[in-house]
Amino acid sequence: MNNKGIIGAIIGDIAGSRFEFNNYRSTDFQLFNDKCFFTDDSVMTIAVADWITNKSKTPKQLSSYMREWGRKYPNSGYGGMFFRWLFSRDLLPAYNSFGNGSAMRVSPCGFFAHSLQEALDLAKQSAEITHNHPEGIKGAQSVAAAIYLAKSGYNKDAIKEYIELNFHYDLNRTCDDIRKVYKFNETCQETCPEAIIAFLESHDYESAIKLGISIGGDSDTIGAITGSIAAAFYGVPNSIINEAKKFIPYDFIEIIEKFEGNNIEKRISPEFINKLENNEIFVFGSNLKGMHGGGAARIAYDKFGAIWGQGVGLQGQSYGIPTMHGGTDVIKPYVDEFIDFAKQHPELKFLVTRIGCGIAGFSDEEMAPLFKDAIEIENIYLPKSFYYILVK
Numbered sequence: 156m157n158n159k160g161i162i163g164a165i166i167g168d169i170a171g172s173r174f175e176f177n178n179y180r181s182t183d184f185q186l187f188n189d190k191c192f193f194t195d196d197s198v199m200t201i202a203v204a205d206w207i208t209n210k211s212k213t214p215k216q217l218s219s220y221m222r223e224w225g226r227k228y229p230n231s232g233y234g235g236m237f238f239r240w241l242f243s244r245d246l247l248p249a250y251n252s253f254g255n256g257s258a259m260r261v262s263p264c265g266f267f268a269h270s271l272q273e274a275l276d277l278a279k280q281s282a283e284i285t286h287n288h289p290e291g292i293k294g295a296q297s298v299a300a301a302i303y304l305a306k307s308g309y310n311k312d313a314i315k316e317y318i319e320l321n322f323h324y325d326l327n328r329t330c331d332d333i334r335k336v337y338k339f340n341e342t343c344q345e346t347c348p349e350a351i352i353a354f355l356e357s358h359d360y361e362s363a364i365k366l367g368i369s370i371g372g373d374s375d376t377i378g379a380i381t382g383s384i385a386a387a388f389y390g391v392p393n394s395i396i397n398e399a400k401k402f403i404p405y406d407f408i409e410i411i412e413k414f415e416g417n418n419i420e421k422r423i424s425p426e427f428i429n430k431l432e433n434n435e436i437f438v439f440g441s442n443l444k445g446m447h448g449g450g451a452a453r454i455a456y457d458k459f460g461a462i463w464g465q466g467v468g469l470q471g472q473s474y475g476i477p478t479m480h481g482g483t484d485v486i487k488p489y490v491d492e493f494i495d496f497a498k499q500h501p502e503l504k505f506l507v508t509r510i511g512c513g514i515a516g517f518s519d520e521e522m523a524p525l526f527k528d529a530i531e532i533e534n535i536y537l538p539k540s541f542y543y544i545l546v547k
Contacts (some may be wrong), residue, residue, distance in 0.1 A: 157415040158396060159306060161204055163360070164262040164379040164384020166399045171368045171378030175232075178371035180334050184489040185458025187398050193407075195231040196379040198224050199260035201407050203281050204414040204507070212277075213423035214284050218246055221284075227406075230376075234341065240285055249283060253290035255346040257282035259376045261295040262383035263414060273305040286343075294343025297322040298380055301351055305387035311355050324348035330356050333370045338357045341373050357381075360389045395540060407544040422504040424536045431459060431472050437502050438493065440510035441466045441475035450513040469496070478511040483521055486511065492523040498537050509538045519544060 166186070169311055172191040202224040206217045210296010225233065225241040228286055233241060237256055240247050261278050268274035278299035282292045286399055304314045315326050317530040326348060340346060350367050357363035360382070367381030368374045385391075400408070428437060437459045439451035445466040447456035452475070455461035467489060474496070476489045497505050507526070523544035529535040529543050537545070 158390040158393060159261050160266055160401070160411070160415055160546040161200055161383065161386075162396060162411060164259075164383035164413045165193065165197045165403065165411075166198050166386075166391060166395060167367065167378030167380070167382025168259070168375045169193050169363050169378075169399055169402045170364050170382075171374035171376070174368055174374035178339075178367055178370050178374060180451060181367040182369045184361070184365065184368075186395065187402070187502055188206065191402055193231070193402055193404075194375045195225075195228075195233045195237075195256075196259040196375055197233050197403075197407065198228045199256070200262055200379070203260050204263040205279075207267050207277065208414055209520050212280070213360070214280060216357050218284050219283065222246075231469075232342075249285050249287035251288045252286040253288040253294070253343050254286060254341050254507050255294060255343050255373060255376050256341075257286035257295040257349050257382075258298045258343050258350075259379045260297050262302055262379075264308065265299035265383070266387065267414070268299070268303050269301050272302060274299040289345050290342070293322055294347045297324065297347050297351070298383065301354070301384045302387045305384055311388075315351075315355055318351060324351065326352055326355065328352055330366050330370055337371050339372050341376070346373060346376060347380060350377045351384065353377070353381045354384040354388070357385060357389075360385045360391050361395065362507055363389070385491075400546060408543065422533075423539050423542055424508065427508060428454070428508070429458070432504070434503050435472065436469070436505045438505050438507040438510065439473060439475060440478035440508070440513065440515055442479035443467070443477045445475070451508045451510070463465075468492075472539055474505065476510050478515040478517070483511075483517065483525060486522075487525050491528070494526075494529050494532065494535070497529070497532055501534055503534060505535045507535065507537050507541070509540065 169191050170186045172192050173193050202221040206220040214270040222241055226425040228340055236250050261281055264277035265274050274297050278295040279292050282295035303313055318324055319326055349370055353367035354363050357366055363381050363385035364378055435457055439455045441452050443466040445464040447453055447461050455473035459473040461473045466477050476493055478486055511522040519540040523541040526541055
């Protein structure tokens, strides 16, 4: 997963979630605990990312994506007017909002854009289907611009100067100044400048998130905005990404990967395999005696050259991994042997089935960890269920 991308906004949202209505005005806290969760900020960020990866990026399409994702996650803390727009029977027009919802979801526009003008244009499109008040559009554009400049290598002074000149936000305050007087506010004009200031004052990704949350107010949205800019500027440590994945649904991860151009379908085995290309190998769960009588083993025997009486290794266009002779501890050496074999044969593509999860009776959660070392091997394709367990 790209550590300089929309994951930065989602992490900020999750970290700030538990403080939204219980502000904590200090930076001495852990980013995550068991009270954290993703909110509407993350859901709508995913919706915009899903929309922006399509060739025809029309406002009607964006409305459809937002309503689809919002209805899939209905209890995520949407504002009242947006909730009505989201769940109305017929698509409602924009409602002249200057709420910070336009800024919390805009990060895909800044990361996707190939020019500053494109970032501004996409941000305007993403905002105005609901938040068509000038301040709502301005808030989204300011964040998208900061992200674009940060990812393009501009320093903080240049980013600050551009935002001040073009959006007329007062960025000459400090987090300490803001923290003393700041109250809960859901407008762009009193959220975006504060979030940008937290980024400007930070020294790494984590400090940016903590500074933003520490000023109080709408903590999850400030975290999302600050986190998106900080991710573009610093990148996000892998340790933080790995922790955050515990809170992120599978379908979010799929859109994040799609947005980043790392389409996970390229590394996932087809659910049903009826034929193989010349360089493809069907990887199945077998037994030590090579009695290929049922399940994927039978398919391997009938279609892909598995040899009756051979339980382990390459046989025709199939590869057997024994799963019927004990627990996962005794299966693991055979999985490790398979991974080593795949590394030695980069010319072959290995399509792993849900080995052990059929007749052998193991669960995906039991089997997937055995393939942990396979997740980065480019010629090993894993079942979707294994993949998602491993990336979590």
